Amino acid sequence: MSEMVPQSHPRYASLKTREKIVEGVEGGITGFNGLIAQGRGEALDYFIGERTTSAGYDAERAAIAMLLLAEQPVLSVNGNVAALVPEEMVGLAEKIDAPLEVNIFYRTEERVQKIADLLRRFGGKRVFGEDPDTLIPGLDHARAKATREGIYNADVVLVPLEDGDRCEALVKMGKKVITVDLNPLSRTARFATITIVDNVVRALPNLVELADEMKELSREELEAIVEGYDNFDVLRRSVQEMIGYLEEQF
């Protein structure tokens, strides 16, 4: 199963997603720049047909294999992720036995608090981010804040919708970085170890489902999935999806 069925109501899904982001802004969880990021995602999602492509699904499988193999996996949550898929992030954290860390681009203590509270309301048990105790090297102070028990000492980090500089800084620390990014040409997409070119509202439910399916696999089977994975090829196929979509139009 490496080809997902197209969603039956893509326009409805897109509008519902937009509503959630606007609610996130109104609730103080998402920043204005999160709305702009959402718009960029909408345009790009359109170009991959608003569905999980086979390249996206392959990346999702490799991501779960890598998270299940990790010694200290951590899931990072920013304002858009919190607005769109808080429940799924908590669910995934539980299934792979990982903590969550709130990690936002335009940091305010109030927003960090609100996001952490939201994750706890959805059942998040280990939620970091409110009391950072260290800095990620190579970033300016406000954006470098991290927690030793969380992202700082993790070996594998899932950071959906991450900024290019921060993705690069995590990779330079020697971590394996899994991201979700609809732009296969972005700096984040190119720096990450695994780039899931998919809408976060489809990717996270897929990841939760895959975690259930794949937890029975042996260590050797998981390792084979990770070793067989080629991120460059996945990015190339994602760009090819977009070209194919555009070529069909005229």
Add this chain to the structure above:
Amino acid sequence: MSEMVPQSHPRYASLKTREKIVEGVEGGITGFNGLIAQGRGEALDYFIGERTTSAGYDAERAAIAMLLLAEQPVLSVNGNVAALVPEEMVGLAEKIDAPLEVNIFYRTEERVQKIADLLRRFGGKRVFGEDPDTLIPGLDHARAKATREGIYNADVVLVPLEDGDRCEALVKMGKKVITVDLNPLSRTARFATITIVDNVVRALPNLVELADEMKELSREELEAIVEGYDNFDVLRRSVQEMIGYLEEQF
């Protein structure tokens, strides 16, 4: 001159544009959905290289020819246009002797008032929108509001960043509709008489400059430009630009 020089600092320009939209929201001129629209535009602009393409420039020339030939041209201004190019809209209105009409998607009287005031501060003389006296057929009430002296009786309307339904409704009224839309596949792009696939922050300065250059042309010369214009071809070339950009990446 049908090929524009690439901007020398595209990333700077993009970030500055984003800032203006955020200021628009903070000042009550732009709605939250305007931020999302800005994000969609950013992603699409990236795919045409963040510069005016030759297709875009051809559409801009045809637009000015059509506006100069018009009997009752009107320029429509929404929240994003007001945040990004208020001065240029007022300048263009003066050069082609056209009124401006505030015409926003999520109408509130307060926002209409603020946009009208802004346009007057920039020197706008005939600004409509605060006292609509009629309805555009085929739209629901809040979105149908229009002014007889403005859009309702216009023969040519420039409506940058317009919604698909409203673009269609104006075309059905028999108007010639010129739009600025970075998505060559959008319903607006396909319905409009002339679709300028360009960023509004580049298109408007170009239009102002072209109005100066072209106002010396004879009626016959202007008519020849309009008759030689092929919107389908311009959309096709714009999509081809995007495909070319994507193909270069891998």
